[in-house]
Amino acid sequence: MNFIVLDLEWNQCPTGKSDTIGQLPFEIIEIGAIKLDEALAIQDSFREVIRPQVYRTLHFKTREIVSLRSIDLENGRVFPEVILEFFDWCGPDPYFCTWGPSDLMELQRNMAFHQIPNSFPFPFLYYDIQKIFSIRYEDRRTRRSLESAVDYLSIPKEVAFHSALSDAHYTSLIMQHMTRREILENSSVDYFHTPQQRKEEIYLQYPTYAKYVSRPFPSKIQAMKDRVVTSTPCFLCRKNVPKKIRWFSSGSRNYLCLCQCEEHGYLKGKIRLRQRSDGKYYAVKTIRFVTPEEAEAVAQRKDSQHNKSRV
Numbered sequence: 001m002n003f004i005v006l007d008l009e010w011n012q013c014p015t016g017k018s019d020t021i022g023q024l025p026f027e028i029i030e031i032g033a034i035k036l037d038e039a040l041a042i043q044d045s046f047r048e049v050i051r052p053q054v055y056r057t058l059h060f061k062t063r064e065i066v067s068l069r070s071i072d073l074e075n076g077r078v079f080p081e082v083i084l085e086f087f088d089w090c091g092p093d094p095y096f097c098t099w100g101p102s103d104l105m106e107l108q109r110n111m112a113f114h115q116i117p118n119s120f121p122f123p124f125l126y127y128d129i130q131k132i133f134s135i136r137y138e139d140r141r142t143r144r145s146l147e148s149a150v151d152y153l154s155i156p157k158e159v160a161f162h163s164a165l166s167d168a169h170y171t172s173l174i175m176q177h178m179t180r181r182e183i184l185e186n187s188s189v190d191y192f193h194t195p196q197q198r199k200e201e202i203y204l205q206y207p208t209y210a211k212y213v214s215r216p217f218p219s220k221i222q223a224m225k226d227r228v229v230t231s232t233p234c235f236l237c238r239k240n241v242p243k244k245i246r247w248f249s250s251g252s253r254n255y256l257c258l259c260q261c262e263e264h265g266y267l268k269g270k271i272r273l274r275q276r277s278d279g280k281y282y283a284v285k286t287i288r289f290v291t292p293e294e295a296e297a298v299a300q301r302k303d304s305q306h307n308k309s310r311v
């Protein structure tokens with residue numbers, strides 16, 4: 001098996017949102033990747049500059065961040081050519097790793113725009129090293145910049161950040177502070193393609209929680225009326241456990257609930273409703289074991305929401 005640590009740099013419309021092409025908000029201008037073997041040892045690298053075909057000049061923000069100049073881009077090769085070479089280089093069944101959740105989303109958007117067949121599996125699981133860093137070293141929620149994670153681990157900073165290859169390289173060095181198991185146990189689901197129908201819905205089990213991704217619904221209300229979306233099985237015994245606190249809204253797209261399995265204790269449910277590009281909604285539900293103190297915090301959250309809505 002190979003881990004492919006991928007990092008992309010992209011450009012956006014230099015003249016602002018009103019001229020942006022909806023299917024391609026960000027155009028990839030550089031691909032950097034590092035190949036690691038199953039022992040997390042670096043085997044190879046890949047780097048290509050891509051000549052933009054849509055947004056041909058750099059947005060001022062892109063220019064501030066990336067080290068590429070216009071002349072580099074003009075000498076680059078076009079996306080369809082580079083991407084096919086990249087997949088060849090990856091080899092069979094790669095395990096994709098990225099810093100944060102955006103790169104594989106933008107990669108697939110660029111592929112769709114250029115009508116390149118998407119041969120990623122469904123569901124497409126990948127490894128968000130930024131998230132796994134938080135699980136491994138912090139509180140699961142914090143998201144650090146790549147540079148601050150590099151500082152945290154006292155990794156020497158020998159090359160500048162914000163070039164695709166150097167960022168992929170730093171991400172690889174961070175992975176080398178983790179075990180393969182810690183990485184593989186904490187996959188993320190890519191949401192570029194989400195389930196189209198009930199039988200494609202995604203169920204995943206992690207060491208301390210379970211995740212479910214639903215089919216689309218025309219509205220948030222309809223999603224929250226669905227029995228499968230709102231069910232709360234204990235992921236150890238599979239029993240549907242009674243709710244101590246029914247689903248309540250916490251912010252405009254999030255819902256929380258609290259349940260108690262007689263055998264396994266408190267479970268906190270969380271539903272995030274996400275909007276697809278066609279305007280429909282799908283639900284991402286996680287059910288996690290919590291301590292009695294965390295269960296109490298859910299109850300307090302509900303009270304404070306309730307008070308807010310009465311004001």
Ligand SMILES: [Zn+2]
Pocket residue numbers: 234235236237238239261262263264265
């Ligand atoms: Zn149980």
